[in-house]
Amino acid sequence: MDKTSTTEPQMSQKTKMTPLPVLEEYCISPHHGFLDGRLPLTRLTSEKYTRWEEIVAQLPSLLQDGSRVRTAIDELEVLALDDTILGDVRELRRAYSVLGFMAHAYVWATGTPRDVLPECVAGPLLHAADILGVPPLATYSSLVLWNFKIADEYRQTESRCLDLENITTINTFTGTVDESWFYLVSVRFEKIGSSCLNHGLQILRAIRDGDDNKAVTDGLEKLAAAIKRLSRALMEMETKCEPSVFYFKIRPFLAGWTNMSHLGLPQGVKYGAEGQYKIFSGGSNAQSSLIQTLDILLGVKHSANAAHSSKANQKVNYLDEMKKYMPRQHREFLYHLASVCNIREYVSANASNEPLQRAYGHCVDMLQKFRDNHIQIVTKYIILPSNSKQEDSNKKGVLSPIEPNTKAGDSSGPKTASCKTIGTGGTKLMPFLKQCRDETIATGGGKN
Numbered sequence: 001m002d003k004t005s006t007t008e009p010q011m012s013q014k015t016k017m018t019p020l021p022v023l024e025e026y027c028i029s030p031h032h033g034f035l036d037g038r039l040p041l042t043r044l045t046s047e048k049y050t051r052w053e054e055i056v057a058q059l060p061s062l063l064q065d066g067s068r069v070r071t072a073i074d075e076l077e078v079l080a081l082d083d084t085i086l087g088d089v090r091e092l093r094r095a096y097s098v099l100g101f102m103a104h105a106y107v108w109a110t111g112t113p114r115d116v117l118p119e120c121v122a123g124p125l126l127h128a129a130d131i132l133g134v135p136p137l138a139t140y141s142s143l144v145l146w147n148f149k150i151a152d153e154y155r156q157t158e159s160r161c162l163d164l165e166n167i168t169t170i171n172t173f174t175g176t177v178d179e180s181w182f183y184l185v186s187v188r189f190e191k192i193g194s195s196c197l198n199h200g201l202q203i204l205r206a207i208r209d210g211d212d213n214k215a216v217t218d219g220l221e222k223l224a225a226a227i228k229r230l231s232r233a234l235m236e237m238e239t240k241c242e243p244s245v246f247y248f249k250i251r252p253f254l255a256g257w258t259n260m261s262h263l264g265l266p267q268g269v270k271y272g273a274e275g276q277y278k279i280f281s282g283g284s285n286a287q288s289s290l291i292q293t294l295d296i297l298l299g300v301k302h303s304a305n306a307a308h309s310s311k312a313n314q315k316v317n318y319l320d321e322m323k324k325y326m327p328r329q330h331r332e333f334l335y336h337l338a339s340v341c342n343i344r345e346y347v348s349a350n351a352s353n354e355p356l357q358r359a360y361g362h363c364v365d366m367l368q369k370f371r372d373n374h375i376q377i378v379t380k381y382i383i384l385p386s387n388s389k390q391e392d393s394n395k396k397g398v399l400s401p402i403e404p405n406t407k408a409g410d411s412s413g414p415k416t417a418s419c420k421t422i423g424t425g426g427t428k429l430m431p432f433l434k435q436c437r438d439e440t441i442a443t444g445g446g447k448n
């Protein structure tokens with residue numbers, strides 16, 4: 001095909017007919033992406049729920065002696081969600097966040113996890129989660145998206161734009177700067193990544209409008225630069241979050257209740273004494289809609305993997321499963337975007353346009369680099385500390401790190417930490433992360 005060809009690539013009728021998604025219709029902000037345009041509420045307005053807020057604010061001290069947090073939660077009155085919460089999505093998100101913190105603190109407070117949540121947490125948590133379309137435990141949404149605030153109100157500028165140098169977390173389990181920073185890195189990542197959404201939609205518009213290849217190429221170059229900024233945001237983790245603090249103090253509270261029989265939760269967690277056992281993955285950045293948006297935009301396909309540790313003989317597509325852990329509107333945005341996205345098709349159909357091929361290739365390279373950098377971070381924050389656990393776990397106040405179920409019938413001999421360690425999301429993390437990276441590479445430069 002000649003370089004100036006304006007031939008429209010073949011697209012399915014559906015791709016052509018369905019309108020492109022409008023960010024605001026999915027609670028997504030053009031300036032702040034999946035963080036939403038308005039700041040999260042820092043506490044529930046109704047005084048009825050003051051005790052919930054007090055407990056969550058005191059978690060770092062209550063968790064010094066895990067039994068204290070369980071007693072405090074057991075003594076709570078059973079409260080339903082009232083109209084102040086049900087009538088306002090920010091109140092609902094705050095309730096979900098507070099209840100998720102309480103649920104994880106209750107289950108993981110001591111070396112012996114509790115497998116039954118009391119009704120005072122289970123009832124309202126199930127209700128809030130159901131309305132928001134998320135599972136009833138702490139997720140990326142409750143810990144990151146809906147858990148940050150302005151640090152210094154007096155420093156706030158007139159601009160509607162979030163000042164990333166002036167934010168802090170609302171709640172943490174440990175009260176450490178490291179934990180705050182761990183969540184804030186992802187808040188920064190979501191804000192910085194909002195430009196990817198705008199560039200992506202612009203590219204799709206240019207393709208639809210039949211603009212020349214140059215408009216698409218420019219859009220792709222801007223997208224590649226934006227993905228590069230995400231890698232920088234990720235590597236900021238090392239500035240204020242110490243790997244051993246993360247691994248031994250913070251991470252034990254982030255685990256969910258899937259594949260945890262070896263830690264005493266064979267059936268997951270029961271929601272209320274009269275309730276049912278349920279199994280859910282813990283919080284993970286795999287629940288961030290941003291990276292999944294990039295995969296859709298660039299046409300990166302992830303296959304089912306055996307890397308999910310809870311389904312030893314069954315292949316599941318973990319990233320697809322994690323869509324169910326995103327807020328309902330964000331999940332629906334991803335489905336809508338996937339139904340209209342034809343960037344890779346367009347690039348393939350214009351195979352002789354070198355600048356276009358290069359620009360698309362840059363985007364894929366940047367996403368691959370992001371995944372490579374992430375593997376480095378995971379090595380530093382999980383694999384290396386897990387190798388040093390013998391000496392560290394003797395220290396007072398150190399909870400059980402999240403380890404794989406070594407009694408699960410895998411008789412293939414000793415394994416290195418990198419292939420047996422599991423993520424809070426329940427994956428055999430290194431095989432899974434490498435598969436994600438390799439599938440990005442396999443996307444190539446738009447060929448085939």
Ligand code: HEM
Pocket residue numbers: 185186189233234237246283284285286287288291371374377378381382422423424425426427428429432433436437
């Ligand atoms: C100390 C910091 C971090 C650690 C230890 C870590 C660890 C992990 C692990 C173990 C997984 C596998 C899923 C699971 O089982 O949980 C995962 C997935 C993922 N993480 Fe992280 N993560 C960290 C920070 C981040 C940050 C800050 C970002 C984004 C800026 C990020 C982006 C992702 C993505 C996108 C996935 C899904 C896999 C993929 O799409 O490649 N992670 N992470």
Ligand SMILES: N[C@@H](CC(=O)c1ccccc1NC=O)C(=O)O
Pocket residue numbers: 139140143144182183185186251254282283284285286382422423424425
């Ligand atoms: N999957 C990670 C944890 C993780 O990435 C995470 C967990 C809860 C909330 C946010 C997370 N990611 C970074 O902000 C782990 O296995 O340690």
